[in-house]
Amino acid sequence: MKILKKLIGMALAAGVFISSGAFADTVKIAFIDPLSGPFATTGSNGLAEWKFAVEKLVNEKGGVLGGKKMEVVALDNKMDGKESLVQVQVAIDQGIRFIAQGNSSGIANAITDMVKKHNKRNPDKRVIFINYSAVDPALTNDKCNFWHFRFDANADIKMDAITDVIAGVPSIKKMYLIGQDYSFGKAVAAAAEKYLAQKTSIEIVGNELHPIGKVKDFTPYARKILASGADAVITGNWGADMVNLGKSLSESGYKGPVYCYYCASNGITATFGEAGKGMLHLVGEGLQNPSRPALTAYHKAFKAKYPKWDLSQPRIINAAQMLAAAINKAGTADDMVAVGKALEGMEFYSEILDTKVLMRAKDHQAIQNVHVGIHTNDDIDIDFDNSGYGIKVFKTVEMASMDSPTTCKMKRP
Amino acid sequence: MPSQTTSTISFSSLVPWLIAALVLCVMPFIFTGGGSITIMNQIGITIVLAMSYNMLLGQGGMLSFGHAVYMGLGGFVAVHVMNIVENQEIWLPLPLLPLVGGLVGLGFATIIGSFSTRKAGTVFAMISLGIGELIAACCIIITVFFGGEEGISGDRTMAPPTFGVEFITQKEVYFLIAFWVLISTFLMYLFTQTPVGKMANAVRDNPERAEFVGYSMRWVRYVSFCAAGFFAGIAGALFAINFEILTEQNLNLGASFTVLLATYIGGVGFFLGPIVGAILFTLLQTVIGLQTDLWALYTGVVFILMVMFMPAGLTGLFAMHIIPWQLGRIGMLIKPYSKIFIPGTIFIVGAVCLTELINHVRHHGDEEFMTLFWVEFNTRSIVPWGVFIIFTAVGFWFSRALAVEVKEAWGNATFVEGVRR
């Protein structure tokens, strides 16, 4: 037992040593998202976007703090809560001060909670959590803290934009809400109820949650939606749940629009193809058609390096640049209080995405232009999945939900 | 580990435990490198869980696909208790929390085991699968208790200090976990020495004969099942203390599958097997996981090969060598082993490199260069392909040729006049 433990321990120490690699002269960001297992595509795509943004927009423009390079360290959380916390701890143990994560609000909740506790217990080793994709509104409301910064528009903001569009379509009289049974799905449903009541007189004919990742056949749901006489559907579904829902709807003879949060890229656009044309209405920041010269150039360079991936999470561009700006402004990459204070309230203009970004100080929620676009293959400059299909923007809400209220009571160090 | 069967605990039988305790104490001072304590904590929790699982699979012959349920339930209650303690509604020092988790695991195992242990084999496996799915689904639905998908979190430092320790640092938590790993291992060892523990083995190996001794198979399975639930609950509470959060992922099918993998790789027939398995599996997951996104593929392949060629697991492989050792012929094996070691390693390295290279070209083909074993090379050139294919082929060929020699040496080393092994 003793010998065995010794051997294993040696292997353990060696492994950790190798992986840490010790570069003192770079500012490291730990990228913690799924890189293996069924959800790895979103994670790997995000990693490519991070690496490219950091290289192209920070390092090639002189780095931070007068020449230091930024470096993205990829850590695989296998889409698992426990593994995420282990990886955060591994990152902290390696001296990394910036944690970037995005896939799954549940994991983001766990990380923000851990970061809060860690920073309280270890004032000399504080870290900042860059949430680039998890959109559960609670993260910038009840569960907000000084160390968490969200660069994506949250579920409420996106719903605000969707309902702006819906309010302008008089033919929609009945709405069906369907989502996955977890915090994000519930947040989408709650926001839809709230904004539809505020802005329209649309009747909600169905509001339901289905078990996440457990429904094998969505046909009965599609039948129910058709039978309810709904003119439009709003869903926060992602992954196979999104594709199966959309496919079942179109197979069952549904003709109306489906307003969705995650119905593009990572194979979804290619799988829908012609079937999704005119049906899928995607809400998001940084949607890409029609393109602009700065975006076209950036996209072209990205595709040259990563032909298989898309710019599916464009806020990463903002996150990388704003973080670099904050580090420069604070003059340090070690004092997280200073970096945090520099980041909150920061205003930034992204030439590539043609939007102003404001990191709201009161809840650390980024405010930016939010678009609604449609899945099509007409007039597409930048497609997804190399399929010829992409999202064409037809409505832009500038600085969406700029003055929205928050329940956040930020405690600053 | 002692194999003696006397029920009295003599000093000499305590020696291995004292050594184990000493090793556990010095570990955090030897491995101070970044992340090692984090990983050791995780290993500790997995050890308790895997050993409790082995009470079912290894000792009782019950294949469970839902063992993580008891760990998860114990953990969830532990987090809730932690929160109640934080509100100062009850007084409970943190080191006693695992006991709470254990009792919860025991409670649920008592209820579920009452009907699931009636039969062994496929029926038991299927019931455990069904129960696992049911409770994991409830986890999402009953948000009051399980907190839905985001789970329930707590704060361990809010418990009353134990001798001035507030469990703020990872190292303090390490000692708490190490303490419980030692206690649980010891208790589980004592369980194997009780009449029920011994009967469990007999029931596994030959249920009919075991009945003749006068024990009901069902009763033996039931008692083992409850005990396994208790220790799984302890592991759950340790998890709650270490991570301060529990989610559905702690008790779903995936979590249960992980325990099965870890335990089996270590070796189910041996008391020490799950310990080896837990250590190895966690290292595979964390250390290898940092290096390659194919870690699960490697784990799966190793697992399949083990089931096919080494059903007794890694510990079994070591245990096999006791006979030549006792015969004083272990020396006969050293030469053939070291001879096959070189081509074997070449084969494995070549095969792994080839796998990684194909994976890189297929899924990360946009990056021209890749690094394997600290060497960076161009994937577009033919050289690495040629080298890896030659490595694999040559390594395989020589290993196969030398395997005959090893087999022969093994036969000689274990040959006893008049006994066929």
Added chain:
Amino acid sequence: MDLIIINLIDGLIYGLLLFMLSSGLTLIFSMMGVLNLSHAAFYMLGAYFAYQISTITGFWVGLIVAPLIVTVLGAGVERYGLRRVHQYGHVPELIFTFGLFFVIEELVQYVWGRNMVPYNSPESLNFIALNLAGGTIPAYKIFMLLVSVAIFVTLYYVLARTRIGMIIQAALSYPKTVEALGHNVPLVFMGVFGVGTGLAGLAGVIAGPSLTTFPGMAFLLGSIVFVCVVVGGLGSLTGAFVASLLIGWLQTFAASYNIGAGDILLAMGYEYPKDVYYHPWRDLWTLTLPQIGPILPYLLLVLVLVFRPHGLFGKRES
């Protein structure tokens, strides 16, 4: 009323798909006494092979070739894997098939990546076959139905009327006697395992375009197939058929009707809590049938195993 008819049809299509998987599984079990936990992985392989072939030659070649490849693979697994493990006993056999599930799942991701793949139904079947109750049933679904029924009929014919069917039937009840009669039982084993997994592969081929071809598809459908065979009675083809249809309808109807626990509570005279989101019984008040629909089969599984361990139609226990 119209909705009920359309649900019956949807449930039938889904149930027959399940039957295609569970028939192979139960055949394997009845012959070899081993529950093939990797069965759904072969279903996934079928879909991916068919996708790969369809990108070159179109859908119809894939429909024929992919199940054949899966059959050969399945037979190979039996010959070189399972047969070896058989000597160690029953539990190791289960564990072997369990590990195989993992490896196949990982291999699929290794070869085809982690994305879903655009495997779609053929152009010639892209039209609406039926208009019912304001909804439509696409021709592809009707095609799925026909294939499933054809398989069902063929299987029954083979088992009841042919010589090989007789041997398999006999082996169901008296495996030892069949061996004693001089039949090459290992060959029959290999054949049955191959055909069983081939059926799973065929199910994958036709389900792939409809239920999406992605790496999680095996896991998603995997355990439900065990429910079908166990509830129906391990080793019973009739049982597997009845249980598959039962579960197909159970899931379809549970997803179709939004009956809430809250309505029932109201009917029982309880008062709706004011602020339901903070109420201690909030989960009960907001619970609906579709939410628990996917776990009903597992409830059924546990209940059947507890009260009738040999299933609805089973003859042997395990």
